[in-house]
Amino acid sequence: MKVTRRPRQPRFKRSVSSLTLLEDLYxxxxxxxxxxxxxxxxxxxxxxxxxxxxxxxxxxxxxxxxKIAQLNDARTAQLLKTIAHNCLVDAWRKDAKLAFWxxxxxxxxxxxxxxxxxxxHIDRLVNEELALRLSEIAEKHLTPGEWRVGYMSWFMxxxxxxxxxxxxxxxxxxxxxxSSACKKLRSVLKKDGYGITFxxxxxxxxxxxxxxxxxxx
Numbered sequence: 644m645k646v647t648r649r650p651r652q653p654r655f656k657r658s659v660s661s662l663t664l665l666e667d668l669y670x671x672x673x674x675x676x677x678x679x680x681x682x683x684x685x686x687x688x689x690x691x692x693x694x695x696x697x698x699x700x701x702x703x704x705x706x707x708x709x710k711i712a713q714l715n716d717a718r719t720a721q722l723l724k725t726i727a728h729n730c731l732v733d734a735w736r737k738d739a740k741l742a743f744w745x746x747x748x749x750x751x752x753x754x755x756x757x758x759x760x761x762x763x764h765i766d767r768l769v770n771e772e773l774a775l776r777l778s779e780i781a782e783k784h785l786t787p788g789e790w791r792v793g794y795m796s797w798f799m800x801x802x803x804x805x806x807x808x809x810x811x812x813x814x815x816x817x818x819x820x821x822s823s824a825c826k827k828l829r830s831v832l833k834k835d836g837y838g839i840t841f842x843x844x845x846x847x848x849x850x851x852x853x854x855x856x857x858x859x860x
Contacts, residue, residue, distance in 0.1 A: 661708040668711070668719065669699055676723055682778035683731055683794055685787075690734060698727040728799050732809050735791050739810040742787040743820070774798065780831050781824075789824035792817050 673695060681691045702711065702722060714722070735742070781790040791810070795801045803821075807814045 661703070664708055664712060665699060665703055668702075671716070672720060672723055675720070676727055679724065679774075680727055680731060682775050683798070685778055685782040685790065694727055694730045694734060697730045698723055701726050701730065732795065732799075736810055739788075739791075739812060742791060743810075743812055743816055777828065780828060784827050784831060785824050786820075788816075789820045789827070792820040793824040793828075796821055 676698065677691060677695050680694050681688065684690045684694070705726075706714075706722075711719070778790075781793070785793070792806055795806045795809070796803075801809070803814050803817045806817045810817075
């Protein structure tokens with residue numbers, strides 16, 4: 644039986660003015676942030692609520708009321724996004740061994756060769772609608788390990804060594820999972836009328852390896 648917890652409100656034991664500010668930020672940014680993280684967690688509402696809650700807690704603890712009050716909406720949204728990604732990775736790290744063990748051996752050879760390192764952020768290349776579409780595909784066709792590696796690479800702009808370090812695994816395992824994820828995404832998106840190309844960031848040429856993801860209709 645799956646137990647769904649009610650969304651938690653931030654528990655800030657602060658001054659009245661601090662609490663008012665954080666509650667205002669929570670009302671204005673929570674839904675957008677929740678939508679993004681809900682896609683990343685493949686619909687896990689419990690984990691999503693925990694990540695969103697911890698994100699606002701960390702924002703307050705790190706910056707404090709005075710600095711937060713001086714931030715504009717765009718800067719606040721960017722900080723919340725970055726912090727949320729960090730909270731999500733922290734959660735994923737706890738069961739990373741199980742996620743990667745599910746279908747792969749550490750010595751498996753990456754499909755399509757060794758991927759190039761990512762050096763840019765895929766947010767410039769895909770929009771939120773497509774991000775949600777990818778999460779729908781991932782829920783049906785990708786393993787947890789494939790999706791987590793792909794998400795961290797494409798949406799967080801992290802390199803293979805960074806992903807391996809943060810999830811407590813090897814670069815080879817990261818490469819294997821991302822390469823497999825790309826192969827599956829290409830297959831499904833092709834049926835939907837999309838083409839997906841991964842560029843080698845060192846040469847700028849199309850490559851069978853899995854570097855930056857660029858989606859074209």
